[in-house]
Amino acid sequence: MHNTLEFEKSLIELENKIIGLENFSKENNVNLVSEIDILRKKLDQMKRDVYANLSPWQKVKIARLQERPTTVEYVKTIMPDFIELHGDRLYMDDAAIIGGIGTFEGIAVTVIGHQKGKDTKENIKRNFGMAHPEGYRKALRLMKQAEKFKRPVVTFIDTPGAYCGLGAEERGQGEAIATNLLEMSRLKTPIISFVIGEGGSGGALGLGIADRVCMLEHTIYSVISPEGLSSILWKDAGLAEKAADIMKLTAKDLLEMKVIDKIIGEPLGGAHKDIEFVSNNIKDYLIKELPALLKLDSNTLLDQRYEKLREIGK
Amino acid sequence: MHNTLEFEKSLIELENKIIGLENFSKENNVNLVSEIDILRKKLDQMKRDVYANLSPWQKVKIARLQERPTTVEYVKTIMPDFIELHGDRLYMDDAAIIGGIGTFEGIAVTVIGHQKGKDTKENIKRNFGMAHPEGYRKALRLMKQAEKFKRPVVTFIDTPGAYCGLGAEERGQGEAIATNLLEMSRLKTPIISFVIGEGGSGGALGLGIADRVCMLEHTIYSVISPEGLSSILWKDAGLAEKAADIMKLTAKDLLEMKVIDKIIGEPLGGAHKDIEFVSNNIKDYLIKELPALLKLDSNTLLDQRYEKLREIGK
Amino acid sequence: MLSEIFRKKKKYATINLYEEKGYKNIDKKMNPITCTIKEEKDLNDASKIKCKNCNTYVLKEEAKDQFYTCEKCGYHFRIEARERIGLIVDEGSFIEYDQALKTIDPLNFPEYEGKIHKAEEKSGESEAVITGEGKINGASAILCVMNPNFMMGSMGCVVGEKITRAIEKAIEKRYPVIIFCASGGARMQEGIFSLMQMGKTSAALGKLSDEGLLYISVLTDPTTGGVTASFAMLGDIILAEPGALIGFAGTRVIEQTIRQKLPEGFQRAEFLKERGFVDQIVYRKDLRKMLYKILYIHTLGGGSNA
Amino acid sequence: MLSEIFRKKKKYATINLYEEKGYKNIDKKMNPITCTIKEEKDLNDASKIKCKNCNTYVLKEEAKDQFYTCEKCGYHFRIEARERIGLIVDEGSFIEYDQALKTIDPLNFPEYEGKIHKAEEKSGESEAVITGEGKINGASAILCVMNPNFMMGSMGCVVGEKITRAIEKAIEKRYPVIIFCASGGARMQEGIFSLMQMGKTSAALGKLSDEGLLYISVLTDPTTGGVTASFAMLGDIILAEPGALIGFAGTRVIEQTIRQKLPEGFQRAEFLKERGFVDQIVYRKDLRKMLYKILYIHTLGGGSNA
Ligand SMILES: [Zn+2]
Ligand SMILES: [Zn+2]
Numbered sequence A, B: 001m002h003n004t005l006e007f008e009k010s011l012i013e014l015e016n017k018i019i020g021l022e023n024f025s026k027e028n029n030v031n032l033v034s035e036i037d038i039l040r041k042k043l044d045q046m047k048r049d050v051y052a053n054l055s056p057w058q059k060v061k062i063a064r065l066q067e068r069p070t071t072v073e074y075v076k077t078i079m080p081d082f083i084e085l086h087g088d089r090l091y092m093d094d095a096a097i098i099g100g101i102g103t104f105e106g107i108a109v110t111v112i113g114h115q116k117g118k119d120t121k122e123n124i125k126r127n128f129g130m131a132h133p134e135g136y137r138k139a140l141r142l143m144k145q146a147e148k149f150k151r152p153v154v155t156f157i158d159t160p161g162a163y164c165g166l167g168a169e170e171r172g173q174g175e176a177i178a179t180n181l182l183e184m185s186r187l188k189t190p191i192i193s194f195v196i197g198e199g200g201s202g203g204a205l206g207l208g209i210a211d212r213v214c215m216l217e218h219t220i221y222s223v224i225s226p227e228g229l230s231s232i233l234w235k236d237a238g239l240a241e242k243a244a245d246i247m248k249l250t251a252k253d254l255l256e257m258k259v260i261d262k263i264i265g266e267p268l269g270g271a272h273k274d275i276e277f278v279s280n281n282i283k284d285y286l287i288k289e290l291p292a293l294l295k296l297d298s299n300t301l302l303d304q305r306y307e308k309l310r311e312i313g314k
Numbered sequence C, D: 001m002l003s004e005i006f007r008k009k010k011k012y013a014t015i016n017l018y019e020e021k022g023y024k025n026i027d028k029k030m031n032p033i034t035c036t037i038k039e040e041k042d043l044n045d046a047s048k049i050k051c052k053n054c055n056t057y058v059l060k061e062e063a064k065d066q067f068y069t070c071e072k073c074g075y076h077f078r079i080e081a082r083e084r085i086g087l088i089v090d091e092g093s094f095i096e097y098d099q100a101l102k103t104i105d106p107l108n109f110p111e112y113e114g115k116i117h118k119a120e121e122k123s124g125e126s127e128a129v130i131t132g133e134g135k136i137n138g139a140s141a142i143l144c145v146m147n148p149n150f151m152m153g154s155m156g157c158v159v160g161e162k163i164t165r166a167i168e169k170a171i172e173k174r175y176p177v178i179i180f181c182a183s184g185g186a187r188m189q190e191g192i193f194s195l196m197q198m199g200k201t202s203a204a205l206g207k208l209s210d211e212g213l214l215y216i217s218v219l220t221d222p223t224t225g226g227v228t229a230s231f232a233m234l235g236d237i238i239l240a241e242p243g244a245l246i247g248f249a250g251t252r253v254i255e256q257t258i259r260q261k262l263p264e265g266f267q268r269a270e271f272l273k274e275r276g277f278v279d280q281i282v283y284r285k286d287l288r289k290m291l292y293k294i295l296y297i298h299t300l301g302g303g304s305n306a
Helices: A006-028 A033-052 A056-063 A071-078 A120-125 A133-148 A166-170 A173-185 A201-205 A226-234 A237-247 A251-256 A275-295 A298-311 B006-028 B033-052 B056-063 B071-078 B120-125 B133-148 B166-170 B173-185 B201-205 B226-234 B237-247 B251-256 B275-295 B298-311 C002-007 C013-021 C023-029 C060-065 C081-088 C112-123 C157-173 C188-210 C251-258 C269-274 C284-300 D002-007 D013-021 D023-029 D060-065 D081-088 D112-123 D157-173 D188-210 D251-258 D269-274 D284-300
Strands: A097-104 A107-114 A153-159 A191-200 A212-216 A220-222 A262-264 B097-104 B107-114 B153-159 B191-200 B212-216 B220-222 B262-264 C048-050 C057-059 C095-097 C129-136 C139-146 C177-183 C215-224 C237-240 D048-050 D057-059 D095-097 D129-136 D139-146 D177-183 D215-224 D237-240
Touching: A006 A033, A006 A056, A056 A220, A056 A226, A056 A237, A071 A097, A071 A107, A071 A153, A071 A191, A071 A275, A097 A133, A097 C284, A107 A133, A107 C284, A133 A153, A133 A173, A153 A201, A166 D251, A173 A201, A173 A298, A173 D188, A191 A201, A191 A275, A201 D188, A212 A251, A212 A275, A220 A251, A220 D188, A226 A237, A226 D188, A251 A262, A262 A275, A298 D188, B006 B033, B056 B220, B056 B226, B056 B237, B071 B097, B071 B107, B071 B153, B071 B191, B071 B275, B097 B133, B097 D284, B107 B133, B107 D284, B133 B153, B133 B173, B153 B201, B166 C251, B173 B201, B173 B298, B173 C188, B191 B201, B191 B275, B201 C188, B212 B251, B212 B275, B220 B251, B220 C188, B226 B237, B226 C188, B251 B262, B262 B275, B298 C188, C048 C060, C057 C060, C081 C129, C081 C139, C081 C284, C095 C157, C112 C188, C129 C157, C129 C284, C139 C157, C139 C284, C157 C177, C157 C188, C188 C215, C215 C284, C237 C269, C237 C284, D048 D060, D057 D060, D081 D129, D081 D139, D081 D284, D095 D157, D112 D188, D129 D157, D129 D284, D139 D157, D139 D284, D157 D177, D157 D188, D188 D215, D215 D284, D237 D269, D237 D284
Parallel strands: A107 A153, A153 A191, A191 A212, A191 A220, A212 A262, B107 B153, B153 B191, B191 B212, B191 B220, B212 B262, C139 C177, C177 C215, C215 C237, D139 D177, D177 D215, D215 D237
Antiparallel strands: A097 A107, B097 B107, C048 C057, C095 C129, C129 C139, D048 D057, D095 D129, D129 D139
16 A cells, blocks of 8 residues: 555554464464454454544545545446546536436436546646636536436535636636536535545535535545645644644534534545445435435425525524 | 728719819809709719619628728617626637627617727727637627526627637637527527628627527628638639629528518618618617517517527528 | 335346346447448549548448448548448338428529539438437437538538428427537538528527437537537537547638648547537447437436436 | 607607716715725825835825825725725615624634634724615615725625625515625635635525526625635626736635746736626726616616516
8 A cells, every 4th residue: 555644554563463473373384363363353443443533634634545536436336337428618628527427226317526536647637636617617517417307416526626727717717616606506406415535625615515415434625725724824834734623624523513414434444445335325325315305396405405505604 | 981992983083073173163263053963963873873783792892891880889879878798707808799788768788799890900809800709608698697687689790700710619619609599599588680791601690599680781691701602612712703693692682581680771882971870770670679579478589589590491 | 206216125226227228239239231431532442442541441341340430540431321320220210301301492503403413313312411210229319410421511401401300300209319410511502591500400409408308419520610500519418429520610711810730630529529529539339339328318317207 | 668668759868867867976976985094004104005006105185085096006905895885885875784793703713713803903893794785876786895904804604694694685675786805715714614605605696696686796906715716706797996806716826836926917807807707897986887887777677677
């Protein structure tokens, strides 16, 4: 595993020791079954403790892991017949946001999500999941299409934020996100959003106005990055850990503050350890929530969505 | 007058001679009142004959005159309180198409038109009235705004065609025009279009789907320029005059073929000789046609607009 | 209703069902191709065609098996409308509409009638588009298929009228519409009438859209001019064949305007996808499957009409 | 109804009427300005302010007469919300809403309360926006006016809530909404709650739009961050003051990202107009007139609601 997390080091060390014992046992024909079993249980308990008590900063680290499953991997497992649809019909196809259609449990669904790369080359193509205005406009086009064909929309949020560059400003990053907020608030079809990694600021919210908002267990959602906050507050981006502590950016914080509806459980060690596990949890959530939303007439749906937004910070 | 038209030369020559006689009469105190009066009448008759029998190619020449009033001049005379609104909210403000709001006869109206320049400098800014996709998208934004606020839309058509360049292709010239055709066909507010100069191909039609389409007396409307047609048919752009003869591109032709609804009269010598005259004719037409269109419920309005398009080449 | 499906706990079953019914066997059902290729004029040998891209001579029979693409470089040859229909619809399912519709030469344009006659003789068709209904792996759709060889696939009144009628038929039958575009643009010989077909077809698609019906546009080589600036670009989903030339203005016109050569790949399908105007590039051999897949997903609708 | 107007043959009369009622006298009705400018900190002399643009020292009294713009270069000084209201609405017509609304510090954020207190003291206001209703030359409107000096005009829950309530009031009263934007962005101290105000205000504007009501956004210096990515950019009509900084990302953030200096004029109002995001640049002295003109034209509606 590349990108070892600091707080996982002792776990990995113990795991390596256990493997050593196993090899010793096999090679020397010494029976250590019960001893190893005890150690494995201990390791498992340690892992549980670590992952149950992750600090906000540790959550930030996990949420940003390059091994973490991205939108396209969840889509593949949840909707194997997914067809990607490209382009905003205006300026460019932005690879930092992907979208398309597929079937889930016998209904057609539109899926849209930020897309990070799995390696440096792909990350350059996908701009590390930081979309330009055309990414948000592609998303909007596909959402309007979903509305027309009465397909529910599922969005996956995973971005450090909307891109801050010349072209993005020139082509109206602010306008593109603002328009998505407004249009998503009145889109006449159910929307369910999942934060699967980083929920970075306006760039995250641009896909995040929904009837249900969920966060995976080890994800974050915030108005600014911890680095950004610490550099503003203390003129020192290095104090990001301290910033994370006061930001209330974890799934648990947001659920407590009633900003999100549900935490989707991850396997021990994070989503990348078992994507099927997470996908099944997402599927179960969709199966539980979609039918009721699809049954609502569009006025009730929109009224409820509005009230949900309306309540935050009332 | 710069840009003298070939067929006006004899008229101008006679006019100069009459002025010469007038000066002579004044300077030498010779009474030539009745003689000059006869000559003036003759000149007037000659003008009438020339302008009543303009060849298609002569019409092309008049339609393209740089002195010809442009959208902004008609707007100023018809709607003195016009407020120009800029930008497509996507990429750029295209100066080749202008739009905005104003009041006409006590109602709010949205006006949109191609805008040519009055001199070379302005023509460079306005790209000789050849719009990029962003021009058509600005027009669409303003039309959707008009629909929202139940304002009728008046468009002025005056373009050699949509611009054929790299950027225009890159940003979807075809998509922009196509979208306007579709959206104008279902815009829930009356649309009245006036061809005030050149109605060049798809670039003209992109502002031309309307409940009423009028052409000023000396304007043209065609699928391709005469130069373009002759270079395709005979590999010689110089045979444009010959091409114009077979194209049926004058207001009279289009009225006869029932492609347009009305010819708006111009003063002798063309619209630039008396813009008030033309503006009053346009006002009169609007006053005559708008009330009935505004009274229609939107279904009837759209059904009639559809039938109108549907009938052409059925 | 979806909720019923959910209640019955047929968890994850639908996708398998769908795989079974649809994708797997689709290639086997492909129709035999019998038409000949007529566009490649510079033939030395009637049994061979030359690939414009890599200049290889390909045996026609072999090209057919490759869905009229070059085995060596993947170049997609232009194909006649009927061949296209053969590649796409279930055998025997195509019902043609308005075959008899012919132009009335509205401008009385010099030499136009003669050109029409020649095009008829050359192509065996009466106009630059064939419209009708058919089934794709059992899914019904209205199809309009343009013929790039009938007066360069140009759009006059008949093309506009046939496409408009087909769209209106789709509204009546509540079928999706698929248009295969292949056109040099508006038909100059019909003057302003040909321009107005852009408005007419676009308005018909507006009605289709208002009815919540699906329109898939398939851009093939070449899709230019008035067709690009109307129905070609109005698909809910826009597919394109690899390498297809797609643009508003012609290459020559642009080069004259900007006084320089166009960059490599400009106005090609791949360029348009990059620029955000094409949803996917689909190889011809995969097109039937992709269309079926879209139609299948689409018929599942959302919650309210499933 | 328009048709009635037409039938009565009151030809061309309305425009004159309108000129009489509206434009001509509007400047004379301008309110006296009594507030002081608080943003320009580097003063040597309390009676003078320094122009950031041309570095001239301007007498405050003279600046006031120029609507707080520099006489020499036209630079628009930042002004407090109440001064803005004084420049725009008819004297005595402004009724303030929700003045008592105060933040509850939802994250219990370190030092936040102290900062709020300081901002209150410095500005004499309780939050970064003043909302209410007023008349502009007799035309009623809901106004939200941001205060660039109250914690940099940042948007927390109170700003979001006050603006949302004002929009809801506009729906109830069927009034148009005018928001004067001036903001450094979201208020970090309220974390995710501040982010969600972007969604809340945008959703309220969606409702306003669905009701067919007008929203005019006026962008003043500076309009950035979360405000730009929500209500600032959602105006049916978007006006901007000359030279105003308008953008999503801050200048420093962009320069760090792209590792180069930004070009002159980047993210200024004039640049945004050129790029298609601003309808018009309006000098502060003409703003009241322009707003009235738009409100006037708007109230004439189209045929069906006139
Ligand atoms: Zn080849
Ligand atoms: Zn100055």
